[in-house]
Amino acid sequence: MTPPPTAATVEPTLATVAGPAPGAGSAPRAVGPLAGGALVLIAMLLVALNLRVAITSLGALLDDVRGGLGLSGTMAGVVTTLPTLAFAVFGAITPRLVRRHSPARLLVVAMALLTAGQLIRVAVDSAAVFIAASALALAGIAVANVLLPLLVKQHFPHRVGLVTGAYSMALTIGASVAAATAVPVAHLLGSWQAGLAVWAGLAAVAVLPWVPLALRARAARRTATTTAAGADRPTVRPARTRLGWAMAIYFGTQSLGAYAIMGWLAQLFRDAGFTPQTAGLLLAGGTALGVPIALLMPTLAGRLHSLRGLMLTLSAAMALAYVGMALAPHGGALLWVLLLAIGQSAFPLALAVIGLRARTHEGTVALSAFTQSTGYLIGGLGPLLVGILYEATGGWNLPIGFLLVALAVQTATGMVIARPRHIEDEG
Incomplete structure (x- = not known):
């Protein structure tokens, strides 16, 4: 192995991945196999594998990146500080996004941003664009950071510890493997750009299971909107x-x-x-x-x-x-x-x-x-x-x-x- 902005409250139309949200005062219900519980778990683990890969792979290749882009010491400091800043800023606005979109749809976008950011930053020779693309990738990670505990609560309310442990383990494995293999992969493929770009493929794979879940959530949200309308729910x-x-x-x-x-x-x-x-x-x-x-x-x-x-x-x-x-x-x-x-x-x-x-x-x-x-x-x-x-x-x-x-x-x-x-x- 960090007054900041106040987290926004979530409206009653918050949709679950595979069905309508329960009332604000009710306990979340576990999603059964027919509703996609196994698919949700697999999808969550794929997301977790990606949550530190873009950071640790860059850390392992930072000297090469500095030389290739001509980053000053100050700019390199910005790159290493960027993850915590992005997690703070984009994490804080995630509840507002959940008010309008289902978690599944947000994760499709988040993993797409992570994929695009990792590809863009290795396709340019500008330090400023590299940092901007890294911020784009980190925005996707920040949103996913906040959403995973929500998905655990929605789909596995009686297995919170076990499922959280599973995705935490996946996160640690992804971070470790990327840190250990980024340099050998870069040497094998001939450039630091390749050593960073290969991890975009893992993020692209993580998009796939969330697409059908997002479509299912959209249909469930339409059903739930009428029922939830007008309900008085507390602000958190x-x-x-x-x-x-x-x-x-x-x-x-x-x-x-x-x-x-x-x-x-x-x-x-x-x-x-x-x-x-x-x-x-x-x-x-x-x-x-x-x-x-x-x-x-x-x-x-x-x-x-x-x-x-x-x-x-x-x-x-x-x-x-x-x-x-x-x-x-x-x-x-x-x-x-x-x-x-x-x-x-x-x-x-x-x-x-x-x-x-x-x-x-x-x-x-x-x-x-x-x-x-x-x-x-x-x-x-x-x-x-x-x-x-x-x-x-x-x-x-x-x-x-x-x-x-x-x-x-x-x-x-x-x-x-x-x-x-x-x-x-x-x-």
């Missing part, structure tokens, strides 16, 4: 609730730590005496360990009445890893990487909690948008602030101290969201 504004802010800060602080680790862990191990290759393997190993854990943690969350013990366990693992890296970064490297992988499963856990802390579709999409848009803004500060502290001190004690402070905030907000409650009850 997470920014006006304690739970909403606790969710956003928890998501943001865990993202801050995760992004800082992804950006700086290899450098920390190099400074501890490891070769660059070994340091990179340690970082990759931590990512690989996170794959099965990403499935386990949300599944546990869905079965527990209170999440206090689980959240304290994850925070304790992170704290031990931080202290260990400060005191014995070389001798205990494997243990610290394992503890980091456990602690950073706070990310899939946070995604699962979004569905667990909302009773309605409206609440789920509003909480998802506010949590992720605000959280990614916070998370984006992690690599920057750790880098500033590292450069100022020439060591890792102060940066790790900063991460421990962020972890303390994460733990405190985790205790707030650990108790069973719903965002609709605080409005």
